Amino acid sequence: MPKAPDLAVNFAGIRSPNPFWLASAPPTNCGEQIMRAFDAGWGGAVWKTIGEPIVNVSSRYSSIDWNGQRMMGLNNIELISDRPLEINLREIAEVKKRYPKNALIASLMVESKREAWHTIVAQAEDAGADGLELNFGCPHGMSERGMGSAVGQVPEYTEMITTWVKEKARTPVIVKLTPNISDIRVIARAAKRGGADAVSAINTINSITGIDLDSLIPRPNVDGKSSHGGYCGPAVKPIALNMVQQVASDPEAALPISGIGGIATWKDAAEFILLGCGTVQVCTAVMHYGYRIVEDMIDGLTNWMAQKNYATIEDFRGLVVPKVTEWKHLNLNYKIVAHIDEAKCIGCELCYIACWDGAHQCIYLDRVSGPVDGRVELHAKPAAIEAATRASITVTPIPKLDAHAGASNGRNATPLARIPRIDETECVGCNLCSLVCPVENCITMVEVATGAKPETWAERTASGDCTVPQRHS
């Protein structure tokens, strides 16, 4: 029997029993919490940022619900740790003593003075931290005082402070990157120049989650006013994946990456690792459901690795980085078209209206079923189809009055007339219909052999042949 996959990692010199870390945030506010998290299975934790003394406001969080689901996105205006520094340091020491095998990272933020950084680095390391994460990303509150993202948005500051920290640090230094910048690679390169051992990405995104339409107060409400906050949770995952990929594929920024942004499941974690991350950090999902979610993150990832024959995290880390390329390197001669499985179609016609109004008008409702009385309208447009239904006369089927009322009304068979037809010659293979279809595997995208050899835009323009084939319409 093959050995069970090993989830242990060595991230820039920091050893962790698994790649699942708690991000620097409310779930890592104190030692008592972190010890419970380690008991639940978390491999590491980044302590809630310590440094300058601060005062918090109430309230602090707000969220975006979507379609009845709570907290698709979470926003906060909470600042760094509001506990006395000495208490945090004492608890770091206590946790490290009791949990020597878990990774314990101290997140740091002090004013932009060399001495201040030297002091906090020494304090954190003396307490026993396995590594340091420099919070150059916090987008709210601290940035107004020249810290957090105020540092992380300026490459020179990032490089300078990283250099100061590295002068003093004996443990690995991770620079946490802000996404509130036009090109995250610029800051990642600066961190590398400053001597950082790793980066973590992404911090939260500047946001205003919403406005109460009764009181006209934005959320979160602090005595009638609000302030922009940091956005995180499932909604930000695609943005985080893109930024991670950008850093991972940039030779000048190449450093170990701790992935952050909307990670809630083992699948999310696998995706970040496939794009190059050595560890992942989680916050929102724990704030929503508690530390217990790590159980299935470990279990699910282990099962998937076993199925894929990956013995270690390194076996698949970064495998997908080369598969993300610039658009100009994509094969122009690859063609797919949509295919509707008639046996699965339930007749909702969402693909039809999506294609007509949102794509390329190549799905039709022109099939006929049942007795046909009168002219059959071919290629009717959406408005005409709805108008015909509104003008139709429908009556309640009453067994006593209607000979066939007792018969099945076809609940379990979609009438052919409601199953859309795809014009494959016009279909551009955009995927939209398969994305809106509510039925699993009902609309699939099928490759069509074009007979042409693969050719990219870069190759085509390099060969001097810039002709663009015309689409029939």
Added chain:
Amino acid sequence: MRQSEEIAERFPDLHPPFAAQAAIAEANRCLNCFDAPCMGACPTHIDVPRFIGKIARDNLRGSALTILDANVLGASCSRVCPVEVLCEGACVLHRYNKKPIEIARLQRFAMDSFHAAGGKLLRRSQEEHPEKIACIGAGPASLACAAELRQQGFQVTVFERRPLPGGLNTYGVAEYKLPARASLEEIELIRGLGVEFRYESEIRTQQDLEQLEREFDRLFIGVGLGAAHRLGIPGDDHRDVIDALQFIARYKTADPPPISESVAVIGAGNTAIDAANAARRLGASNVAILYRRAERHMSAFAFEYEHAKQEGVRFLWRVMPVRIHSDEHGIRAIECVQAAVGDDGVLAAVPGSNFHFDCQQIIYAIGQSPLLELLSSCRSLELSNGRVVVDRATGATSNPKYFAGGDCVNGGREVVDAVADGKRAGLEIAWSLEVAHA
């Protein structure tokens, strides 16, 4: 109207209303189909995905107005429609092994919120037209016709023979589906538009009609059906042999009628089931439905049959009543024979199969006769099988001054069918009057 607490207690909502959070969760299950089958299946073509989406998006007023735009009796329809064979039966989720969207309960949620917020019906036009229309009968067909015309600015008067409006909505629907007060609350909105109601004003004779023809430009006939068919067996004139619709009307709008230990209900349609369930809820311990044919022939909807069984109603199949036995204390029993289909396909009594079903009250629900006396008084109005012949798309009759809809046209369907008929007729009447103007 007397609405005793006892009735409210004995007839709680069959389908309790949604709480707000549950309604939003349910609304979010809706796929928002294009050209949705539920909309097509609704006789009034309510834009179901549109009103459900508005619930999900916290636009309850918009949701209710979407419903009312298609169906002015959207509140009562949400409670009385046999949605299993209409919108919910057509939901595509059936084909995905999922529960259909609870359209009726969502519709009720939107309408309840509208009523609670003191919502009013909107006029379609602020213009006032001088033309006068009389709607005969204040049932769902007439109400829909009257509302449509008044919303367009015409002058509408509704004539009703009873003291309350609503027809079967007020008098004939089981209280656990639609309490009479809910029906009246909904009609109050139509009155609020400026429709005039004249109660206890029965139009019966040719003279009455001629008077209306002189006073009004168009007449809409929404009179429903007439007297219930009688059993036609010896003893059926006993005072404890009761017409089901009168029985239901009495418990809904007057004092609960005294109910006996054992009750026989003759007939197996939806009205028979409403009456049988009511007899159970009013205290009868032994209620049986007696039907001359087999289970599969019953005209009640399948879900009504299931409901009656849950209420504890028994069913006796293939039995024909032949005589009612009574003495000075009241009815003792109904004598029946077994029925069988002969070789000629005709239902016949099995000789010697007579038996007595002991009971003290007999409720009959074996159909209603058309109101032939009135209908045949309308000049040059074509009838067929006692029903007014109309163009289904417009409600136009053979007499250009007369329009008709509802049970007197379709032989007895659902509230929503009557509303659809009345609305189509209202639109056509408005159009015909505007053309006459132009």
